[in-house]
Amino acid sequence: MVYRATATENKKAILLLVLIVIPVLAAPICIGIGRYSLSVGESIKVLFNAAVFGKESVEPQSYSVIIGLRLPRIILALFAGAGLAVSGASFQALFGNPLATPDTMGVAAGASFGAALALLIGDNLIWIQSVSLIVGLIAVFLTYSISRIKGRATIIMMVLSGIVIATMFQAFVSLVKYMADPEDKLPAITYWLMGSLTGITYKSLLIGLPFLIVGITIILLLRWKLNVLSLSEDEAHSMGVNVRKMRLFIVLASTMITASAISMCGQVGWVGLVIPHIARMIFGSNNRFIIPASISLGAVFMILIDTIARSATQGEIPVSILTATVGAPFFIYLLKRTGGAWV
Amino acid sequence: MIFKVDNGCFSYTEGREILKNISFEIKDGNVLSVLGPNGAGKTTLLKCMIGLLKWNRGASLLDGKNISDIPVRKLWQKIAYVPQAKNSVFAYTTEEMVLLGRSAHIGTISQPSKQDYEKAEMAMMDVGIAHLRGKECSRISGGELQMVLIARALTAEPSILVLDEPESNLDFKNQLIILEKLKELSMNKGIAVVFNTHYPSHALKISDKSLIMKKDGLCLFGETKKVINCINMRDSFSVNVHIEELEICDVKHYLVVPLSIV
Numbered sequence: 001m002v003y004r005a006t007a008t009e010n011k012k013a014i015l016l017l018v019l020i021v022i023p024v025l026a027a028p029i030c031i032g033i034g035r036y037s038l039s040v041g042e043s044i045k046v047l048f049n050a051a052v053f054g055k056e057s058v059e060p061q062s063y064s065v066i067i068g069l070r071l072p073r074i075i076l077a078l079f080a081g082a083g084l085a086v087s088g089a090s091f092q093a094l095f096g097n098p099l100a101t102p103d104t105m106g107v108a109a110g111a112s113f114g115a116a117l118a119l120l121i122g123d124n125l126i127w128i129q130s131v132s133l134i135v136g137l138i139a140v141f142l143t144y145s146i147s148r149i150k151g152r153a154t155i156i157m158m159v160l161s162g163i164v165i166a167t168m169f170q171a172f173v174s175l176v177k178y179m180a181d182p183e184d185k186l187p188a189i190t191y192w193l194m195g196s197l198t199g200i201t202y203k204s205l206l207i208g209l210p211f212l213i214v215g216i217t218i219i220l221l222l223r224w225k226l227n228v229l230s231l232s233e234d235e236a237h238s239m240g241v242n243v244r245k246m247r248l249f250i251v252l253a254s255t256m257i258t259a260s261a262i263s264m265c266g267q268v269g270w271v272g273l274v275i276p277h278i279a280r281m282i283f284g285s286n287n288r289f290i291i292p293a294s295i296s297l298g299a300v301f302m303i304l305i306d307t308i309a310r311s312a313t314q315g316e317i318p319v320s321i322l323t324a325t326v327g328a329p330f331f332i333y334l335l336k337r338t339g340g341a342w343v
Numbered sequence: 344m345i346f347k348v349d350n351g352c353f354s355y356t357e358g359r360e361i362l363k364n365i366s367f368e369i370k371d372g373n374v375l376s377v378l379g380p381n382g383a384g385k386t387t388l389l390k391c392m393i394g395l396l397k398w399n400r401g402a403s404l405l406d407g408k409n410i411s412d413i414p415v416r417k418l419w420q421k422i423a424y425v426p427q428a429k430n431s432v433f434a435y436t437t438e439e440m441v442l443l444g445r446s447a448h449i450g451t452i453s454q455p456s457k458q459d460y461e462k463a464e465m466a467m468m469d470v471g472i473a474h475l476r477g478k479e480c481s482r483i484s485g486g487e488l489q490m491v492l493i494a495r496a497l498t499a500e501p502s503i504l505v506l507d508e509p510e511s512n513l514d515f516k517n518q519l520i521i522l523e524k525l526k527e528l529s530m531n532k533g534i535a536v537v538f539n540t541h542y543p544s545h546a547l548k549i550s551d552k553s554l555i556m557k558k559d560g561l562c563l564f565g566e567t568k569k570v571i572n573c574i575n576m577r578d579s580f581s582v583n584v585h586i587e588e589l590e591i592c593d594v595k596h597y598l599v600v601p602l603s604i605v
Binding site: 093096097098221222223224225227228230231232234235237238239240241242246280284285288 | 390393395415416418419420422423424426429431432433434435436439443444446447448449451452453454455479499
């Protein structure tokens with residue numbers, strides 16, 4: 001007997017291919033949008049010339065805007081969006097709970113506190129990034145060790161201790177804000193917490209991106225087993241999966257992603273929740289499709305949001321405001337249309 | 344294949360053993376039914392037996408080898424477990440769900456191969472649910488879901504199939520479908536089937552061996568037709584029963600009628 005893919009499975013494969021192409025198309029379109037505006041063709045020409053013939057072959061102004069300012073932002077948006085979406089999707093599978101996001105483990109609160117603290121002391125981006133990443137990892141470590149009782153960490157204990165740790169770190173953030181100089185430090189911290197991709201440089205990308213790439217790759221590789229992990233613990237165990245080890249791997253990967261995304265662009269909420277759900281509406285529940293779809297949709301979503309953030313008004317609009325104001329109505333529309341039938 | 348439990352003891356809280364010195368043995372093609380009152384530890388026994396819970400003392404042996412010494416993936420290629428049917432939070436389609444049963448044969452970072460898909464489809468045909476393909480597990484009936492879970496267990500190509508109350512919560516017809524399927528699997532494929540049940544007559548219908556659990560943690564093990572008798576049922580369930588053998592169209596049927604509480 002020969003297995004034949006059904007029509008829906010073939011359709012899914014085609015859709016997935018389309019999804020992978022979209023970010024590749026979105027990037028050169030969005031890079032040309034802004035106060036200094038270029039067409040898609042011109043943007044590609046600038047990118048191509050700069051890459052092949054070097055800096056001198058491109059007009060200085062184009063070079064500084066496209067290569068110096070916008071390209072690193074686009075790269076960050078691509079990876080941060082993909083990462084946040086994928087870590088949301090993996091947490092949802094891991095906890096068997098469609099509402100779980102990396103915030104659940106206290107990562108976001110920890111990383112935010114780290115960043116706020118670093119901002120209080122200095123304003124070097126790389127310094128902020130490192131402290132934020134370290135505190136984010138400490139937060140997840142605390143959550144994990146609190147939830148371990150008699151050597152076993154149950155899901156419910158993990159969620160509960162995650163809430164406790166998050167609350168604690170949120171209080172620390174408030175404390176930092178309270179102590180900060182209201183003239184210059186407080187606005188800087190507040191603005192940073194609202195999320196922004198401004199000021200990203202290649203140097204700081206070099207520090208943060210590897211964490212994102214490694215985390216995304218780990219989850220991508222484990223994507224089919226995520227289905228098994230989303231079942232009850234006994235079931236997962238009885239399918240030959242080392243539940244404890246796999247959980248640890250995925251939690252670590254997601255933490256790395258979240259902490260380094262937050263350390264580079266502040267607290268960007270919502271992506272980890274809304275993107276995996278959109279992916280589920282299109283592809284059903286199989287993580288074999290959900291994970292790659294989340295990567296692609298998350299990347300596109302972030303590029304679009306950041307493009308709006310930097311070009312819609314004279315100043316910059318904080319990213320978290322946009323993800324919520326654009327994301328929420330869109331999500332409501334989808335909920336109403338489908339009646340939440342995909343979960 | 345010989346699967347043996349040797350003097351298994353288990354307690355959730357120290358000092359209160361709910362399973363005491365459990366011993367039994369099954370071979371290829373055997374059907375073992377586990378009976379016992381609510382709270383006697385039927386599910387616990389199944390979980391201990393296959394290593395989902397650890398025996399405090401004693402051991403489970405697969406072909407003479409302690410199962411805790413067998414590598415996880417190897418072990419679960421031999422044993423398949425069907426828990427009490429409960430739906431997943433996520434709406435997997437039936438064929439996605441069945442395919443998950445191949446997990447023990449698929450490497451950690453691998454994707455299922457074409458062969459795995461074929462085996463999943465074969466298992467669905469085997470248990471007669473090929474028509475459910477493409478449907479979501481959340482939108483099928485309880486009986487159909489149970490068949491999906493059995494198909495999922497079969498894709499692992501196990502030597503032992505362990506089921507936790509596979510036929511409870513099902514209607515007459517679905518109960519018969521499940522029971523006949525289990526018998527057929529043991530006879531045609533030589534799979535050893537272990538299941539626990541609330542129905543003595545189901546045990547008499549398909550099993551060769553039975554294990555009756557008692558509230559004090561001890562158990563009785565033996566040939567089904569010998570072990571399930573009025574005295575043992577009274578001992579274990581505190582219910583007086585009458586057991587009737589009927590022969591209808593040359594087939595023997597057993598009726599277990601509860602008479603009164605002891």
